[in-house]
Amino acid sequence: MALIVQKFGGTSVADIERIKRVATIVKRDRDAGHQVIVVVSAMAGVTNQLVDYCSQVSSLMENDQRANADHVVAAGEQITSGLLALELQSLGQPARAWAGWQIPLHSDDMYSKARIDEIGTEAINASLAKGEVAVIAGFQGISPEGRITTLGRGGSDTSAVAIAAAFKAERCDIYTDVDGVYTSDPRIIKKARKLKQVGYEEMLEMASLGSKVLQTRSVELAMNYRVKVQVLSTFDDTPADQIPGTLLVDEEDLVEKQRVTGLAYSRDEARITLTNVENKPGVSAGIFGPLADRGINVDMIVQNVTEDGKQTDLTFTVTKGDLPRALELVKNDPAMPKCEKVHTDGGVAKISVIGVGMRSHAGVAAEMFRTLAEKNINIIVISTSEIKISVLIDESYIELALRALHTAYGLDAVEEKN
């Protein structure tokens, strides 16, 4: 008998019919002899409605205001947890709903984006021992002063993984509306393959690069506590024990270390280039300090020194939404270093090649550049990490580039024969 944590997102519990479907999945695992802890999100649309109510009465600028807002917003998950527990009881499966404070899931007091401190296991273990399924409201906890906190958007993934770690669960199954993690976005790459396994670090790169399957923080947590996480579909009938989805595992446990595991991309990129900036110590801090102070996230940074070494060209990327504010700052902030010209380009996109196998396989970068060159795609910026190579290109080439790279790295699914 193993302990399984299951997490169901908003679309999986969108209405009463779907909650009934979810209950059959929970019961199937329970009937297979497992103890089951379920973590649920709010019914699709409910959180948005509650957040909208809050913003109609408050700017939510102060932590004290966000505390009252969390009190409102956390109600969404509370409702779903009670309803799923009720449906399980109707199927003859004893079940109990748990709010965050009842577990208790202790967090800090940074309301609306609280971080988990500690999770009590005693009460729920007693409930599981009685044969009950525990149905936990995700996304929420209790602060040191005894108030309701929420963990930020997507926080139910984080709840689920943290709970799986605290209860030393055999596996944490994240049920969603896709059936796993793919080599690339199946909406663009028809030949994208579902991955049987993906390393935590690879998933982290993919998650932070726009793959919406899992929240970044939940992947970090899974990596730190070595939680075996499976991403799988609520709408597939294969039992979760058979691992129909994608399993997040430790790099060492990857059966086959691919050179390249997947391709991620982001359209939400804008480029800013400053030419002929005076090249002296502190110039980067002078530029990026003020941007960070305004909460503007800078992603890729490239610096080229001119021939005489006295001046430098500096290129960096921000999100498209931040571009106007960033530009305003660069042009008008008195603290900014002098430069000759400021160029911007809001029509760029980033493509990343990800794979732990890169570490031992040379030539991944060279192959990327050659493939793009063959398609006459110009590379604007290059940035690399141990398991990732990212390039910035003209946004209009994004599909072409993804397809070419997907084939070049041998990621295409083998077509089934008729």
Next chain:
Amino acid sequence: MALIVQKFGGTSVADIERIKRVATIVKRDRDAGHQVIVVVSAMAGVTNQLVDYCSQVSSLMENDQRANADHVVAAGEQITSGLLALELQSLGQPARAWAGWQIPLHSDDMYSKARIDEIGTEAINASLAKGEVAVIAGFQGISPEGRITTLGRGGSDTSAVAIAAAFKAERCDIYTDVDGVYTSDPRIIKKARKLKQVGYEEMLEMASLGSKVLQTRSVELAMNYRVKVQVLSTFDDTPADQIPGTLLVDEEDLVEKQRVTGLAYSRDEARITLTNVENKPGVSAGIFGPLADRGINVDMIVQNVTEDGKQTDLTFTVTKGDLPRALELVKNDPAMPKCEKVHTDGGVAKISVIGVGMRSHAGVAAEMFRTLAEKNINIIVISTSEIKISVLIDESYIELALRALHTAYGLDAVEEKN
């Protein structure tokens, strides 16, 4: 500086605009120098929606099921309390939302109709001392096993009065969509007058007789703990300190003990008469025991013995909804005493004359009978208590009877001169 408890019902907090209006009322009392505890219901319609969800997945037959349902339903008040606290903060008034478990409001574990055991005051007193307004989710508490309970429909009134008692509040203002308690239903009696004061026991009779202004249990609680309760309108601009509504007070504190304070009525009555029942000890128990066992509430009971004393005619009333089940039982239950015939009448109504002054003023009953006789209204059943006389009449005469009695007892409002 006094401590005031304010309670706002579902129509008073129906949407964001109304919540904003409520916040101005709270702030007005706070600005007048009072400490304020607010108790709120769910936004109109929310509780029904949540109850409907629950009934779609559960029969709610077992207490364990009702526990999970309470987890769902209590979310409604939680949402309102957070939103009102947020709006108060936006008006510059520090405020904190409280769920039942945070107070804590301890109740028993009869889920969906829990009774309050004890209310902690320490945490909220500390919050009040900091200058905050406490905005409490009504209708809910926490059971001995640490689960969320609800106090049953209308339970927010009960929460408010119990909290006023626990915190020894100066006054408990129940804000609603009417501006007080009237001598009779203003929809029928155009000349109905708003009462400045009403005794607890009178209010109890009025509440249990269908006046929907206050929940019966909250009036009992107010009477037991001598809580000064004011019923007043959310939509009136007079400050509550000026007592624009109706004050519930101890009988001894009534400024003027009217012979008759008000007229109540109920259309939800059905009559059953059993003729020539054998008159022997235990015959009443034989009839009313089985009815009570099936949860059928019997209201008025009248028994007449026949001339020879051997047989008796028995008349009693039930609600219209219970009539078919009651009739089935009376006719077919083998435990029922034999009788000659069973007559029923679903077209009856009950009118009650209420007033603590009856105790010292003779002739109230006689005046009632004379007034009805003058209008040729036949009395089917009479039942009396210390401060109430009720009669059962043909339903079609109800408006006529109410108007005639209202005038006869001198309750009509003096018409304003132009």
